[in-house]
Amino acid sequence: MKNSKTIFALLGWLSTQPHSGYELKNLTERYVGEFWYGSFGQIYPLLRQMLEEGLVTMHEERDTGHPPRKVYTITGAGRAAFERWMQEPPEEDLFRSELLLKLFFGHLAKPGALVEQVRAALDSARAKLTYYERLHAMLSEQYAGTPDLPFMLITLDRGMIVNRGYVEWAERTLETLKGIHPQEVRDEP
Amino acid sequence: MKNSKTIFALLGWLSTQPHSGYELKNLTERYVGEFWYGSFGQIYPLLRQMLEEGLVTMHEERDTGHPPRKVYTITGAGRAAFERWMQEPPEEDLFRSELLLKLFFGHLAKPGALVEQVRAALDSARAKLTYYERLHAMLSEQYAGTPDLPFMLITLDRGMIVNRGYVEWAERTLETLKGIHPQEVRDEP
DNA sequence: CGTGTCATGTAATCAGTTACATGATTCA
DNA sequence: TGAATCATGTAACTGATTACATGACACG
Numbered sequence: 214m215k216n217s218k219t220i221f222a223l224l225g226w227l228s229t230q231p232h233s234g235y236e237l238k239n240l241t242e243r244y245v246g247e248f249w250y251g252s253f254g255q256i257y258p259l260l261r262q263m264l265e266e267g268l269v270t271m272h273e274e275r276d277t278g279h280p281p282r283k284v285y286t287i288t289g290a291g292r293a294a295f296e297r298w299m300q301e302p303p304e305e306d307l308f309r310s311e312l313l314l315k316l317f318f319g320h321l322a323k324p325g326a327l328v329e330q331v332r333a334a335l336d337s338a339r340a341k342l343t344y345y346e347r348l349h350a351m352l353s354e355q356y357a358g359t360p361d362l363p364f365m366l367i368t369l370d371r372g373m374i375v376n377r378g379y380v381e382w383a384e385r386t387l388e389t390l391k392g393i394h395p396q397e398v399r400d401e402p
Numbered sequence: 403m404k405n406s407k408t409i410f411a412l413l414g415w416l417s418t419q420p421h422s423g424y425e426l427k428n429l430t431e432r433y434v435g436e437f438w439y440g441s442f443g444q445i446y447p448l449l450r451q452m453l454e455e456g457l458v459t460m461h462e463e464r465d466t467g468h469p470p471r472k473v474y475t476i477t478g479a480g481r482a483a484f485e486r487w488m489q490e491p492p493e494e495d496l497f498r499s500e501l502l503l504k505l506f507f508g509h510l511a512k513p514g515a516l517v518e519q520v521r522a523a524l525d526s527a528r529a530k531l532t533y534y535e536r537l538h539a540m541l542s543e544q545y546a547g548t549p550d551l552p553f554m555l556i557t558l559d560r561g562m563i564v565n566r567g568y569v570e571w572a573e574r575t576l577e578t579l580k581g582i583h584p585q586e587v588r589d590e591p
Numbered sequence: 592c593g594t595g596t597c598a599t600g601t602a603a604t605c606a607g608t609t610a611c612a613t614g615a616t617t618c619a
Numbered sequence: 620t621g622a623a624t625c626a627t628g629t630a631a632c633t634g635a636t637t638a639c640a641t642g643a644c645a646c647g
Contacts, residue, residue: 229510254636315492318414321488327488608631
């Protein structure tokens with residue numbers, strides 16, 4: 214697990230204030246979950262490793278909750294590592310889609326087999342879009358004036374543009390499928 | 403390696419005609435590489451597994467090339483498995499982006515540190531777009547009238563729409579970054 | 592009284608990549 | 620002469636997920 218980039222996501226959160234592993238997992242899921250992830254099974258061992266490497270320090274907080282909360286604080290070495298990473302060119306985006314794989318071989322499918330799947334993708338893209346639009350308004354209000362807001366909006370903006378494209382594509386694809394097997398694709402009864 | 407969906411990509415190719423592992427790797431890379439992958443180290447063991455499960459048969463062709471070519475043919479069981487998979491709802495698309503992760507924490511970066519990275523992403527999106535447009539013309543001509551053409555174009559269409567969005571986003575993001583640190587972001591001299 | 596949240600961690604397993612080994616043929 | 624293509628495969632490793640274990644507290 215030496216070379217996990219998830220380390221830098223954690224250092225990013227810790228740059229502003231100390232956090233426990235539990236918090237780091239939830240922050241990651243909520244704020245960057247659309248383009249980066251890390252399970253507990255990954256994050257806990259990662260934090261121990263970062264501690265050994267001197268990127269963070271740790272102190273326990275044993276108040277009421279029974280497994281004592283382990284709170285991590287970034288060190289100078291941690292900040293240096295984070296800044297170095299920021300300057301490096303990023304890995305290429307990773308994208309994998311089982312739906313597209315099926316569509317590519319669509320001529321081998323029973324007529325209509327893929328229509329429902331595209332329709333489901335369309336629904337989920339539309340749902341994401343409206344969610345993003347609400348989130349945009351919420352964040353703009355809640356983080357107004359803070360230096361991190363514009364950067365949060367940049368990533369959100371990407372989600373919105375891509376999903377708008379996705380909706381457009383799915384609608385067009387349904388039309389195309391309708392043209393190939395006209396009798397199989399009906400509008401909702 | 404029991405549950406690799408890559409099996410179905412291979413069965414898809416074999417549905418039309420027999421192929422060797424080497425060919426299957428290259429077909430996958432060329433035609434669906436934008437949304438599905440499999441290395442030799444994955445595909446060769448997978449083919450052996452599929453043989454054991456009776457999804458394919460194999461016969462060797464020892465003519466001139468020295469490691470004898472192993473050609474795989476799909477069986478009835480293979481076709482059945484492929485059709486069943488076609489009907490199943492697909493896994494969610496997988497997306498991961500280190501660039502977006504960096505941008506999310508962009509307020510912690512040295513001014514200008516991310517500009518080059520966004521610019522590079524813009525270049526690569528533009529390059530992909532023009533490549534896709536050429537590919538579209540080429541495929542339309544080469545596969546004119548075949549039943550698989552519309553399905554190839556569906557997947558290509560997704561790539562084009564998404565990349566158009568990506569270009570739009572990157573251009574806008576560069577403007578935004580310019581607004582945050584005006585002195586750091588200059589136009590090309 | 593049960594579900595959800597807080598909170599930590601480990602062990603088993605998984606899909607997949609990388610590096611290595613082998614070797615002929617073709618093309619510049 | 621040396622790189623690219625054809626062609627197969629294995630072993631080591633890696634990043635990550637899943638399932639499990641433990642247990643208190645709060646809310647409805």
